[in-house]
Amino acid sequence: MKIGFVGFGTMGQPMVEHLIKAGHELRVWSRRAASADFAVALGATRCESVAEVAQGCEIVCTNVTASADVAGLAAAMRPGLARGAIHLDFSTIAPSVAREIAAAHAEGGVDFVDAPVSGGGVGARNATLAIMWGGREALAPRLAPVFSAVGKSAVRIGEAGAGQVAKACNQMILVNLIEACAEAAALANAAGVDFSLVREAMLGGSGGSRALEVFGGRMATRDFAAGVEARLHHKDYALLMDEATRLGAPLPVAAAVWQQLNALMALGWGKQDTASLLRVLETAGRQ
Amino acid sequence: MNVGFIGLGLMGRPMALHLEKAGHTLHLWARRPESLVPFANVNAKTYATPAQVAANADVVITMVADAPDVEKVCLGADGLAAGGKAGLIVVDMSTINPNAARSIGQRLAEKGIEFVDAPVSGGETGAINAALTIMVGGTPAAFEKVKPLFEKMGKSVTLIGGSGAGQVAKACNQILTGVGVMAVAEAFNFAAKSGVDAAKVREALLGGFAYSKVLENHGQRMLDRNFKPGFKAWMHQKDLRIVMEEAHRMGLMLPSAAATAQAFNAIVGSGMGENDSITALQLLEKMSTPEAK
Numbered sequence: 038m039k040i041g042f043v044g045f046g047t048m049g050q051p052m053v054e055h056l057i058k059a060g061h062e063l064r065v066w067s068r069r070a071a072s073a074d075f076a077v078a079l080g081a082t083r084c085e086s087v088a089e090v091a092q093g094c095e096i097v098c099t100n101v102t103a104s105a106d107v108a109g110l111a112a113a114m115r116p117g118l119a120r121g122a123i124h125l126d127f128s129t130i131a132p133s134v135a136r137e138i139a140a141a142h143a144e145g146g147v148d149f150v151d152a153p154v155s156g157g158g159v160g161a162r163n164a165t166l167a168i169m170w171g172g173r174e175a176l177a178p179r180l181a182p183v184f185s186a187v188g189k190s191a192v193r194i195g196e197a198g199a200g201q202v203a204k205a206c207n208q209m210i211l212v213n214l215i216e217a218c219a220e221a222a223a224l225a226n227a228a229g230v231d232f233s234l235v236r237e238a239m240l241g242g243s244g245g246s247r248a249l250e251v252f253g254g255r256m257a258t259r260d261f262a263a264g265v266e267a268r269l270h271h272k273d274y275a276l277l278m279d280e281a282t283r284l285g286a287p288l289p290v291a292a293a294v295w296q297q298l299n300a301l302m303a304l305g306w307g308k309q310d311t312a313s314l315l316r317v318l319e320t321a322g323r324q
Numbered sequence: 325m326n327v328g329f330i331g332l333g334l335m336g337r338p339m340a341l342h343l344e345k346a347g348h349t350l351h352l353w354a355r356r357p358e359s360l361v362p363f364a365n366v367n368a369k370t371y372a373t374p375a376q377v378a379a380n381a382d383v384v385i386t387m388v389a390d391a392p393d394v395e396k397v398c399l400g401a402d403g404l405a406a407g408g409k410a411g412l413i414v415v416d417m418s419t420i421n422p423n424a425a426r427s428i429g430q431r432l433a434e435k436g437i438e439f440v441d442a443p444v445s446g447g448e449t450g451a452i453n454a455a456l457t458i459m460v461g462g463t464p465a466a467f468e469k470v471k472p473l474f475e476k477m478g479k480s481v482t483l484i485g486g487s488g489a490g491q492v493a494k495a496c497n498q499i500l501t502g503v504g505v506m507a508v509a510e511a512f513n514f515a516a517k518s519g520v521d522a523a524k525v526r527e528a529l530l531g532g533f534a535y536s537k538v539l540e541n542h543g544q545r546m547l548d549r550n551f552k553p554g555f556k557a558w559m560h561q562k563d564l565r566i567v568m569e570e571a572h573r574m575g576l577m578l579p580s581a582a583a584t585a586q587a588f589n590a591i592v593g594s595g596m597g598e599n600d601s602i603t604a605l606q607l608l609e610k611m612s613t614p615e616a617k
Contacts, residue, residue, distance in 0.1 A: 275569070278572075279569075281586075281589055282585070282589055284589075284593065285561075285589050285592035287587065287590035288589070289583060292568075292582040292585060292586045293579060295582060296571075296577045296582045299571055299572060299577050299578070303575035303577070
């Protein structure tokens with residue numbers, strides 16, 4: 038299949054590699070040309086603009102950071118998109134923006150699919166991402182070859198925007214749990230108990246979780262180098278708390294965790310791992 | 325003075341009428357024509373666009389809902405910037421994000437138009453009685469020019485600092501009143517559920533360090549179970565959203581405001597948003613054992 042791709046960060050680069058390996062013909066563009074060199078070396082076609090990427094593609098993928106970036110790319114690719122084409126966005130953005138893009142694309146007979154992923158850089162490299170997508174159900178067979186190349190599961194949540202709602206739920210559960218792990222670690226440390234043993238004991242029980250395993254592990258070894266940069270989780274919380282306000286949905290625990298993330302940013306750990314939430318607690322409690 | 329006024333709602337209407345009564349000529353535009361009806365028999369001219377208002381005024385006051393509305397009135401097609409002469413002063417008295425206010429101010433400055441942010445506290449009653457508290461951000465020179473107008477609408481007028489500073493002060497005001505209303509509601513609910521007369525508690529506390537205007541005024545309305553607005557809960561939700569957006573942008577920890585904002589989400593989500601913000605007491609009652617002790 039002819040596939041366009043824009044956005045070659047930690048996530049996008051391995052995804053492109055998997056798509057090329059699966060035999061797809063890739064068309065790429067990047068703001069800094071060097072970012073796309075790896076793809077061109079693997080046989081991808083370099084384009085001069087986003088509109089040119091879209092030309093002749095059945096699916097154009099984007100994987101960037103902010104809502105405004107996706108909206109900008111969507112507008113830029115529109116002149117190049119054929120009727121019946123799909124814009125497949127893997128970014129984590131506001132559900133409302135996803136719905137707006139879908140409506141704008143629909144006027145030109147183009148489908149928008151929001152397909153945020155969970156699994157981080159490791160999941161992208163191993164093609165084991167969990168994909169949650171929103172868009173017309175009839176698109177599933179056309180999306181399947183792309184999803185199977187980059188992920189191990191793809192669940193259709195609902196219409197356009199629904200994938201982002203699922204991702205917001207995912208981020209909230211994950212980061213709330215990271216904060217819970219940090220508080221457990223802080224409590225154990227304050228009591229003079231070895232948190233790595235506490236974690237080991239808990240992993241088998243009902244307090245166990247993937248967050249305790251991965252992020253709790255980093256807290257136990259005090260390894261705060263980024264797996265996931267905390268600033269990205271911080272960004273996600275702005276999206277989900279804004280959505281909660283819009284809908285009148287009270288999220289008291291998430292709101293408290295959000296404030297811990299604000300403090301984390303203030304303390305300069307935005308580019309380090311979200312396990313740094315432990316250091317936020319330690320800073321507040323330090324004499 | 326020729327004063328433009330845009331945003332003639334519950335707050336804007338009495339504010340504009342105070343200015344007219346003081347001898348100023350009003351220049352008006354309204355999104356909904358019916359908003360102009362109360363001005364039919366006073367010294368006011370009406371126009372088809374904000375640009376035309378700006379062309380005929382020395383100062384234009386805006387009093388609308390949120391940042392996108394201010395943006396549109398100021399900088400949209402046929403907005404104030406399209407008609408205003410260099411030297412025009414635009415005074416926005418809406419409550420909006422401080423960062424958005426700074427941005428609008430910068431873009432108006434490029435057209436030679438001065439922008440002053442001057443949000444108010446005091447609600448509809450304050451507007452009707454010309455007793456508003458007005459918090460101002462802008463240059464001292466612009467402040468001195470528009471101060472006589474403020475003095476016809478409010479009883480406390482303070483220049484806080486440069487562009488955006490008025491909105492920062494208003495955000496601080498909303499943290500204090502939002503968290504304050506929650507604190508008083510929690511205290512009263514605690515007293516009542518403990519089998520103690522909350523009215524007596526209020527009376528005793530008014531003389532102590534827990535005294536606040538919120539305890540005195542909002543507290544009394546809670547005791548009277550008078551949930552009519554006043555200041556609607558959904559507006560407090562909006563203002564706390566602004567506070568939390570700014571906290572996120574700057575990296576500030578505001579745990580109490582964050583918790584209070586969630587209570588307001590619950591209030592709006594459960595259909596109580598049109599009540600006064602003291603409806604927070606009803607939320608707590610709903611979530612508490614009816615006959616405790």
